[in-house]
Amino acid sequence: MKKIIYIITAVFFCMAGFVHGAEHQPLDELKVPMEKAISILKDPQYQKQKEAQREKIWEIVNQTFDFKAISMRTLAKNWKLFSDKQKEEFTSVFTELLKNTYIDKIQGEFHNEEIIFTGQDIISSTKARVNTKILREKIEIPMDYSMSLSNDKWMIYDVNIEGVSLVKNYRNQFKEILAKETPAQLIQRLKEKNEKHEQDRIKEQD
């Protein structure tokens, strides 16, 4: 009898520990996927298999970026204009746009850039900013990641390149577009952009 209660209590404490006790450092949590992505970029095995490399990097990016939060933040007040279905659709096409742009960029132009982690600002128990520098040839490009803790994992919700926030930049564009067009039209424009990008990519590979 007592044994069972002990076991149950122990299980409970374990679970509590699992949920609340884990104290991760955002910097460390970002470092792991970043280093993994760089090793994939450098891996000679992928030099001829760009598509496989792209998928591998995407897998990592997908686990590190909170695309839902990024979508909410870029639409801000306008998020409420979207129906539930449109919210989902927007998140998916906008994610696709970001994926296209940035994976192409790092895949196409990776020349042994180095990423230096310079520090982290813990803003609150669930918000932090990780500072990095990209070392390209002889120049340094400051790149900061805004991260938030959700479900016990630090996820990126904004990227700052030389002080320019990606989310704020898109928020400004979407605000101007939505002042004149409907959510459906914005989604349509994103879709068209993605399709064109896909065609260009296929053309380039041939």
Added chain:
Amino acid sequence: MKKKIYIIVGTLTFVLFGIVLFPGLSFSSSEDDEYAAIMEELEEEDKGSETYSVSDPLYYWNKAMFHVNDKLYFWAMKPVASGYKTITPTIVRSGIKNFFYNLGTPVRFVSCLLQGKSEAAGTELGRFMINTTFGVLGFGDLSYLDPKLTPPPDEDFGQTLGIWGIGNGIYLVWPVLGPSTLRDSIGAFSDSFLSPVTYTEPLSVSAGITAFDQINSLSFRLGDYETLKGAALEPYEAFRNAYIQYRVQKIKD
């Protein structure tokens, strides 16, 4: 007694299942919570003094100039910079970059003083002395010798005016020079009096030196313009916003 245990175990199992299933069941409401939290945070941000919008009464002129500069980039600057990059070793380009950076010391030094950043001004002066002499006219950067000589953030007169409380004024896109604002244009014009290149005679040589500096800098940044443009739905608006954000950040540090 045994019955009691069953009840306890049963209840606990139920509770545990509830914990596991709960996030799944309440998916939509947790999304609403997340959204509410984000909006609260954004409103808090909006209350801050910095604003990222800029008035753009010269929209049509600016947009035309944006297209001119875009063509200039793809037809002239980019091919020249790419060719230059292929034939010039990194170490040479980096030396030239250092040389021009060193020439910019008077602008940064004076701006540091005007902003009351005496420590940064001291660093600028120290860097200038060491890099001009031991660094051979600034081609070498000896800041690695002493962490105290790490370059402080770039300052210019536009930022000084910003710190003095002068707003952006209107947004302006200059042919060749690119995005600016009324305040930053006045700043850049004032700064030009502190640049040795301005006093080079004749004017064509002075312009040539400036162009060379631009091409050399661009050789390190090839591809970045294309990425930002390619990522945008509204490229003109994207660059305008990026410029304003960039300057706000510069004024802050």
